Amino acid sequence: xxxxxxxxxxxxxxxxxxxxxxxxxxxxxxxxxxxxxxxxxxxxxxxxxxxxxxxxxxxxxxxxxxxxxxxxxxxxxxxxxxxxxxxxxxxxxxxxxxxxxxxxxxxxxxxxxxxxxxxxxxxxxxxxxxxxxxxxxxxxxxxxxxxxxxxxxxxxxxxxxxxxxxxxxxxxxxxxxxxxxxxxxxxxxxxxxxxxxxxxxxxxxxxxxxxxxxxxxxxxxxxxxxxxxxxxxxxxxxxxxxxxxxxxxxxxxxxxxxxxxxxxxxxxxxxxxxxxxxxxxxxxxxxxxxxxxxxxxxxxxxxxxxxxxxxxxxxxxxxxxxxxxxxxxxxxxxxxxxxxxxxxxxxxxxxxxxxxxxxxxxxxxxxxx
Amino acid sequence: xxxxxxxxxxxxxxxxxxxxxxxxxxxxxxxxxxxxxxxxxxxxxxxxxxxxxxxxxxxxxxxxxxxxxxxxxxxxxxxxxxxxxxxxxxxxxxxxxxxxxxxxxxxxxxxxxxxxxxxxxxxxxxxxxxxxxxxxxxxxxxxxxxxxxxxxxxxxxxxxxxxxxxxxxxxxxxxxxxxxxxxxxxxxxxxxxxxxxxxxxxxxxxxxxxxxxxxxxxxxxxxxxxxxxxxxxxxxxxxxxxxxxxxxxxxxxxxxxxxxxxxxxxxxxxxxxxxxxxxxxxxxxxxxxxxxxxxxxxxxxxxxxxxxxxxxxxxxxxxxxxxxxxxxxxxxxxxxxxxxxxxxxxxxxxxxxxxxxxxxxxxxxxxxxxxxxxxxxxxxxxxxxxxxxxxxxxxxxxxxxxxxxxxx
Numbered sequence: 001x002x003x004x005x006x007x008x009x010x011x012x013x014x015x016x017x018x019x020x021x022x023x024x025x026x027x028x029x030x031x032x033x034x035x036x037x038x039x040x041x042x043x044x045x046x047x048x049x050x051x052x053x054x055x056x057x058x059x060x061x062x063x064x065x066x067x068x069x070x071x072x073x074x075x076x077x078x079x080x081x082x083x084x085x086x087x088x089x090x091x092x093x094x095x096x097x098x099x100x101x102x103x104x105x106x107x108x109x110x111x112x113x114x115x116x117x118x119x120x121x122x123x124x125x126x127x128x129x130x131x132x133x134x135x136x137x138x139x140x141x142x143x144x145x146x147x148x149x150x151x152x153x154x155x156x157x158x159x160x161x162x163x164x165x166x167x168x169x170x171x172x173x174x175x176x177x178x179x180x181x182x183x184x185x186x187x188x189x190x191x192x193x194x195x196x197x198x199x200x201x202x203x204x205x206x207x208x209x210x211x212x213x214x215x216x217x218x219x220x221x222x223x224x225x226x227x228x229x230x231x232x233x234x235x236x237x238x239x240x241x242x243x244x245x246x247x248x249x250x251x252x253x254x255x256x257x258x259x260x261x262x263x264x265x266x267x268x269x270x271x272x273x274x275x276x277x278x279x280x281x282x283x284x285x286x287x288x289x290x291x292x293x294x295x296x297x298x299x300x301x302x303x304x305x306x307x308x309x310x311x312x313x314x315x316x317x318x319x320x321x322x323x324x325x326x327x328x329x330x331x332x333x334x335x336x337x338x339x340x341x342x343x344x345x346x347x348x349x350x351x352x353x354x355x356x357x358x359x360x361x362x363x364x365x366x367x368x369x
Numbered sequence: 370x371x372x373x374x375x376x377x378x379x380x381x382x383x384x385x386x387x388x389x390x391x392x393x394x395x396x397x398x399x400x401x402x403x404x405x406x407x408x409x410x411x412x413x414x415x416x417x418x419x420x421x422x423x424x425x426x427x428x429x430x431x432x433x434x435x436x437x438x439x440x441x442x443x444x445x446x447x448x449x450x451x452x453x454x455x456x457x458x459x460x461x462x463x464x465x466x467x468x469x470x471x472x473x474x475x476x477x478x479x480x481x482x483x484x485x486x487x488x489x490x491x492x493x494x495x496x497x498x499x500x501x502x503x504x505x506x507x508x509x510x511x512x513x514x515x516x517x518x519x520x521x522x523x524x525x526x527x528x529x530x531x532x533x534x535x536x537x538x539x540x541x542x543x544x545x546x547x548x549x550x551x552x553x554x555x556x557x558x559x560x561x562x563x564x565x566x567x568x569x570x571x572x573x574x575x576x577x578x579x580x581x582x583x584x585x586x587x588x589x590x591x592x593x594x595x596x597x598x599x600x601x602x603x604x605x606x607x608x609x610x611x612x613x614x615x616x617x618x619x620x621x622x623x624x625x626x627x628x629x630x631x632x633x634x635x636x637x638x639x640x641x642x643x644x645x646x647x648x649x650x651x652x653x654x655x656x657x658x659x660x661x662x663x664x665x666x667x668x669x670x671x672x673x674x675x676x677x678x679x680x681x682x683x684x685x686x687x688x689x690x691x692x693x694x695x696x697x698x699x700x701x702x703x704x705x706x707x708x709x710x711x712x713x714x715x716x717x718x719x720x721x722x723x724x725x726x727x728x729x730x731x732x733x734x735x736x737x738x739x740x741x742x743x744x745x746x747x748x749x750x751x752x753x754x755x756x757x758x759x760x761x762x763x764x765x766x767x768x769x770x771x772x773x774x775x776x777x
Binding site for chain 1: 511
């Protein structure tokens, strides 16, 4: 009973803003091991201790290449990430921008614009109920990112925002598939990401007091090594007949677990495992025996929406016909068939991006050439 | 072109007008409304801004839920938010009318699509204040936030095994959720979809709308020349959307068909609608195209009608340009307040009831026509001979949505 969207759509371009830097080349350099993510160590005070927490931070300096200071002056940090990723996706696709009413925006995040949510509460606390900030309130709604992108890029088609924690990426991609399938758009900017705030750091530290300073090691499934990340990835998608430079999204499944939910015959499975030990059993149960596995959260950080970043990495892998070894392949496999060294991918390779989200829910996006 | 039809077989609703669909409709048809300052939280303001609050903790309904016929085994969340309570109570009312119980839900491919604003926002003030002051607060409020994403919570509670998607398109989320459910059902991806929206009143959103200076100090007056802003409200609406085959297999009566859905962006301003309603016009056109109906075949319009100066002016102008002259127009915000992510779903419920009852309520509060709006909404409850109705929503961010609904 797994929900399946199986209308293949082409990936025409990808924009990624991550701790590795801006653009798909920064992500590729991270995969090749020639570039390291920007990790800051944050000290988080708890009632009886202080935790040193690695945090993956993303910058948006490159946005000035696409928009004027005037256009950007009121944009919050999270909107900047999404907007930069959207511009990069359009640049990567190098297509003629069509009728604006035929382009759609489908964005999502697990937690939404936390920075502005707390900024509004700051204004209530600091300035009183009578002087709460309208600017912060207006930018604290979840759909502010899609809205800012539609305004800045003059996009007038359907515009949706999804907030479904670990299932967000799959929901965004399947919604985009549906819009193209029903001919409600010719192109869809499908974007997913998260924003880091110190409150997130506090929550992570509080939930995992024993993770002291260790790096993110997703294959140590029983160990908590969650290291919060931030960033945004946007795919410019078109119908399968379009020229897909980065392969295609073949199908998206989501819903409650059932045997066979992850098909056999995949050339690789990218896990959204991110140092959250609560998901260990779910991953063990879901992964078919012998399928080569990788987890790339050590490149971009722990986020509920990691599947979107994995899908970008899958698209790069397919374009390069190469399976990149994940950064911590050597730290232990947790009993899985981990990709330990770079390997060639066959023509027609299919890569699944799997997220186990608790409560027996999972999602899977399959990408292929 | 799809051959599957998205049929509505069950409706559920709780809001300031009533704690069930029937109770709400009785209030609407009677033209009663009683907004008042919020009771569930305190604010430090010089003046009161009325809201439409549900005057109950909903404990009785909540406790009755697990004992209700057909709902044995309901997996109620351990930590439950008010938004979740509203969502589950509305969904269970809709399930009862559609004659689907939890056992049947577990045997079908059931998706859940819910709209919300408050329900997906980590805006627990005591937690945040304590964290700011370095008090290392307990994570219980955060855990509650994580457990209460409306669609996930409903899927978990009801045993729905398909997709669970929460839409966060601000004030149009509920309309968009019904549109998404339609797409799932027509594409064959789900047998049944539970669609709706849910939002509780919150101090944060209350102060937010006041800070934007679009909340009224008086009961709201949709489309009226004297209108001075919106009143907030809380509530939930839920619809059971399924294929005709699925409904007839268990003898469920089709109440309406979701004929068309469209949405479009203004690409204009983060909070204000496009002055000519550019996105709204396209959303309506897209919904009519999908419905294969002309604008002159629409028998009534359930307008977003928030009673803010900008919204009603834009919406009125678009309605006057697009639909036939003197089309009956109603705004029900004057009975429910603006329930944000729930509004579109609650109003889809009301619009379907208008189709089945062949009657639409008065637009409470409307008294003096505004030439700038170019339409006059209903000033009393009127009988209808309606087959097709349309319900529209306009949201922050310039998002516009429209649903075309057909009787039976």
